[in-house]
Amino acid sequence: MKKIGVLNQGISEVIAGMGHGDQLVIGDCGLPIPQGIRRIDIALTPGIPGFLETLCVVLQELEVESAVIANEMEAVSPKMYEGVKALLGAVPIHRCSHEEFKKKNQKAVAVIRTGECTPYANIILHSGVNF
Numbered sequence: 539m540k541k542i543g544v545l546n547q548g549i550s551e552v553i554a555g556m557g558h559g560d561q562l563v564i565g566d567c568g569l570p571i572p573q574g575i576r577r578i579d580i581a582l583t584p585g586i587p588g589f590l591e592t593l594c595v596v597l598q599e600l601e602v603e604s605a606v607i608a609n610e611m612e613a614v615s616p617k618m619y620e621g622v623k624a625l626l627g628a629v630p631i632h633r634c635s636h637e638e639f640k641k642k643n644q645k646a647v648a649v650i651r652t653g654e655c656t657p658y659a660n661i662i663l664h665s666g667v668n669f
Contacts, residue, residue, distance in 0.1 A: 548578040556665040566654040576648035589654035590621045603666030608636040611658040
C-alpha cells in the first residue's frame with residue numbers, strides 16, 4: 539500500500555502519467571464533464587470532499603506551471619478565490635469566462651469531480667516540469 543501522497547488510485551495514476559503542458563481539472567459537483575474525458579469522481583455528499591482540500595492534496599504531487607479559473611470566481615465566490623490564490627502562491631493564474639472554461643476543459647487529461655457546491659469552484663492546472 540502507498541505510504542504518502544495521493545491515495546486515490548485514479549488521481550495518482552493520472553498525475554504520474556502527465557507530461558509538460560497537460561491539463562488536469564478539479565471541479566465542483568456541477569461542472570459539466572465532456573464525453574471522452576476521464577472522470578475521477580470523488581464526490582461523496584454535498585461539500586465532501588471540498589474543492590480547496592482537493593486542490594491542496596493535488597498540489598503536493600503535481601508540478602503546476604499555470605492555472606486557469608473563471609472570471610466569475612472572484613466576484614461570486616471571493617473566499618474560494620482567496621483560497622486558490624493562497625494555495626497556488628507564485629503560480630500564474632489566468633482567467634476566462636465560465637463558458638470559455640467549459641470549452642477549455644475538453645482538452646483535459648482528466649476531471650476530478652469534488653463534492654464542492656460553491657459556484658465557480660473549478661480550476662484547470664497546467665502541468666509543469668520540476669527540473
